[in-house]
Amino acid sequence: METEFYKIRRLPPYVFAEVNAMKAKARATGDDIIDFGMGNPDFPTPPHIVDKLTETVRDPRTHRYSESRGIKGLRRAIAGYYGRRFGCEIDPEREAVVTLGSKEGLANLAQAISSPGDVMMVPNPSYPIHQFGFIIAGAAVRNIPVRTDETFMAALERAVVHSVPKPTALVLNYPNNPTTEVADLDFYGQVVEFCRHHGIYILSDVAYAEIYFDGNPPPSMLQIPGARDITVEFTSMSKTYSMPGWRIGFACGNARLVAALGRVKSYLDYGAFTPVQVAATAALNGPQACVEEMRRRYRERRDVLISGLATAGWEVPSPAATMFAWAPIPPAFRHLGSLEFSKMLLREAKVAVSPGVGFGEHGDGYVRFALVENRHRIRQAVKNIKSFLARYHNVLERAEERLAAAK
Incomplete structure (x- = not known):
């Protein structure tokens, strides 16, 4: 034993x-x-977000179980953020789900889409959950470089040719933790074209999309035509609004992947505490100074x-x-x-x-x-x-x- x-x-x-x-x-x-x-x-955390939390928590009706996939107001706020920031139209009912931080979302989606022996392509080096979420789920991981040039595309080609079975999904993370590398829409376009051709899902982590310094806001992969056919994108309130301990994030994109994540979550949690979700809604809809x-x-x-x-x-x-x-x-x-x-x-x-x-x-x-x-x-x-x-x-x-x- x-x-x-x-x-x-x-x-x-x-x-x-x-x-x-x-x-x-x-x-x-x-x-x-x-x-x-x-x-x-x-x-x-900015005061107006904390104030909304304290205001909401005083209502005893918010002390009950919440919604696993997120309250409607927050999912609508997520769709609004994607519209303003990236010019992407998101259906808050079918294409958005609230997570307990991006880490939980990535791990639970890995559980939803992985079977023992499946091959997943993950950057190396990378944030540990990108790799170990799949390993915990029983999948095999094939490492690819954290690059945005022909080296990366060549690694994808080799993975498809030499992996048995063919890779199920690709994880991307730009701006990258830990390397800080950034990606542009041209790179995303190449990756989407490749993965659509080969029937590979993309899990994009954009947790650092709002922390940039050169005046060029990092893009979303969902801006690429056709990306939504294969892509789900994760982000977190932790870094953008300095809310790490609040454990709130979300995933948007492909309705099938979003539904799979939502179904797994429905067995595992009742969603974030409602006042936290209301405060997150205030963060997304409120002043961005x-x-x-x-x-x-x-x-x-x-x-x-x-x-x-x-x-x-x-x-x-x-x-x-x-x-x-x-x-x-x-x-x-x-x-x-x-x-x-x-x-x-x-x-x-x-x-x-x-x-x-x-x-x-x-x-x-x-x-x-x-x-x-x-x-x-x-x-x-x-x-x-x-x-x-x-x-x-x-x-x-x-x-x-x-x-x-x-x-």
Whole structure:
């Protein structure tokens, strides 16, 4: 009876747990850790959204079970958002479903459309649920690169030719977590044409579509003619309105996929708490200046971090979107891998980041910074990192001795 359960055996140890344990231990001894690890927005939820929640929760009628696929008002607000932002007409009855954050929606749709042995194409590196939602559901995963060029299209071709059975679905995530790469409509058009031709569903995650910095709003795949025949798109209120703990998101697009997700959800939950859904409706329908202010503050943090790391001798690409920076490990430390390098940053510079390997083996040459500390804290982190890099020979020698002793 001590054999590990089958689905648990398919899940590797959670890489981030090692860094989190070190972080907790350091804080317990009084260390001030500057934490860029988790993409957990630190801005307060805008007041008008909180006010709507508190107003609604005072009505005892809202304390009962809600609707699993979302209250009508919120589904209409979702359709309104897609119309204003992307010029897409969404049927709130057939083409929209409310989820408990995009993570729940992605995982439950994976359950709905997967059978053991099905092949799913998932980017690597990627947000873990993109891959492990399918693995938990019993499917096989084929990794594809996080690119928007001919390399990506060539990978799709190989997957169709060499996968048995043919892939059922493709997951896309742009702006991407963790790499921050963005996609345009030309790229989406190529992908839709390919997947329609081969009968492959597309699950598009656009959770970071409202966090962009260069004046070009990231598009929706549903803007492509014919995309709705095969595509469902997920997003979340967490990042756009700084509502991560509220656990509210939605999926739009292909009516068959939306219905499949809704049917699975009907067995698993009664929907988000009604006052949360009413507040989310107020967020989508209300003033959007709060979203622009959030973009401005993330942009300021990005600029402080990227310019500061450059002065420390660490060149990191400036992201055009998302709340992250995807930092290539400095050459002197690359052989250690991202997990050991993340531990070293925590130990020597008191800075916590996410090891790239936690997003897939192709992320192992990188670490991810989440822009969740204020500018003062970012400057302090840069100062600590600069000091660490200035004495890297001694630090590296100690780290290599540690690794050798652990073998």
